[in-house]
Amino acid sequence: DTQLTQSPSSLSASVGDGVTITCRASQAVGIDVGWYQQRPGKGPKRLIYAVSDLHDGVPSRFTGSGSGTEFTLTINGLQPEDFATYYCLQSNTFPITFGGGTRVDIK
């Protein structure tokens, strides 16, 4: 199975800050990497697919990048609605796996 390790597991930031979350895969996953946002009590919502493509309606302050086994999600200019937990996902091989999550809190 492909293991995904996210870092940091949590971070505190202020509205307007930029933050970067990293996801490292235990083996190459091609471009089959996505990022999801989950707010408390809600289901996950896709932000990014295929490493860097924005899902429908997702603001451009969210950016995905990376290759091989290391991928990043960057949020430029945090907004109040961005305080949530973020997960990376790989769908290159079954079983599809998720990272452990990064919780973004208000400083």
Next chain:
Amino acid sequence: EVQVVESGGGLVQPGGSLRLSCTASGLIFGRWSINWVRQVPGNRPEWVSHITESGTSKYYADSVKGRFTISRDNSKNLVFLQMNNLRDEDTGIYYCAITGYWGQGTPVTVSS
């Protein structure tokens, strides 16, 4: 607007069965493969099963293989997850995911 709606969850005793359903609107259902994903609140999501567009190929997590069966009816925009021989560890919120769109989930509780 794409909407995904899951149903069929509930409380069941260990060893029991449930059949989850998922429907979607706002997209051409038969063009997309579909996944079921579950999550215990506070934990990362866990992939459960995948079915290809035509339903020809199906994949399962090792933890559910032999107990769960995924199927779909493209004429009715429906996908199903038949869950048999349920265990305590199958408890969670079950989500249907179609091309990046997820529903709000349906809760499954396995408990005596």
